[in-house]
Amino acid sequence: MTWLNIKEALATTASICTILQFLAGTLVCKKYFQKGTTGDSSGFAFVACYMSCSLWLRYGLLIGDSSVVLVNIFGSLLQLSYIIVFLTYSVKKAATLKQLSAATCFLVIVYIYCIYEDDKKLATERIGFLSCSLTILFFASPLIMLAHVIKVRSAETLPFPIIVASLVVSCQWFAYGCLINDLFIQIPNFMGCILSAFQLSLFLIYPTKQSNQSYML
Template sequence: MLLLTNEQIKNLLATSATFTTVLQFLTGVLICRNYFKKKSTGESSALPFISGLLSCSLWLRYGFLKSEQVIIFVNIIGVFLFACYCLTYCLFTINKKRFLHQILLIMTMITFTIIYSKIEPNDIQASKLVGLICCSVGVFFFASPLIKLRHVILTKNTDCLPFPIILANFFVTLQWYVYGWLIDDNFIQIPNFLGCILSSIQLTLFVIYPSKSDVRYKPLNSIDF
């Protein structure tokens, strides 16, 4: 029987987690494709793109501080994709002023984080603070869908929940949690563990409250985050 070493398991998991995370990032292409077709963003929110850009930018900085090549690689792709999604949203939204204010807010946060991490003489302290910020943003990002739980419970219907995205979140966060455990990094473990738990709760709702419509979930391009 072939037994893999911890290093081999870590490398396999890093490859798998990177692949599934990039696939998850690419779901934004479907949403932007719909914007191009309709020449409008409709009532959709920019929050997924803005929070994605913020999260990937912060994790990218954390990856550089920790010299974690896997974290660096996946978040370079994430920053590029979410920047493209934000640009697309800006082109087609009628509320450009509000959107640009939101972009300015996250860019300010990213800039201050980078400046602090550069001027802080203690690299360990810098990585801890940046990791804490990444962790906080990650928890907020994963917890945001919980605002719909009350509606699901009251209506006993899961039509408002995007099943494919929730399922993808479950597998992605599970892989990153295990990866964080293997490299003994609490800042990677904590938000992904919570994300995995929250995704599990949402998946359980599909069993308790099955969809009442013929369509089991909303299309990606009509999801209201």
């Protein structure tokens, strides 16, 4: 198998796994359908993910990578649909609408900048840095939950399937970033690998009560 074949195979599997990870939001929307309301939930996660996908889409266009472009087109559209569902069932729409408006304005500025920036290399570096920074913030967000897990000495509140999926996707994109020698793809996904692996280790260090009961039986 040639280097090009390995690159294409990795890009395909990484894209499929990322899309499947994005589809996890349908489970959240299903709960909204069933309850008829979003309750006290916040739509910020959907808005933030929409902004992240849109930035990575622009970065993918700048570097001419079809895999990055396609997966983030799908991600952007999917997150927008989640936002629409959230707004449909939300009683307090103002906060989410403000967040969506701010994110869209920011993205419009970024896209206009890319059009009028003559130095495409500089534009690529700046958009890559923005995309990378936002992704790192996403990976850092569970740290508050991890502090709670360590405090109560129980991993019950951690979503095991989501963490495993995050580890797989991060490892795939990190490997892909290494293959195409792109630090902006490598760095956030390497951090994602480390954080996901650390979260999984907590299931061994602080097993859930069910695990403890099974062990005692």
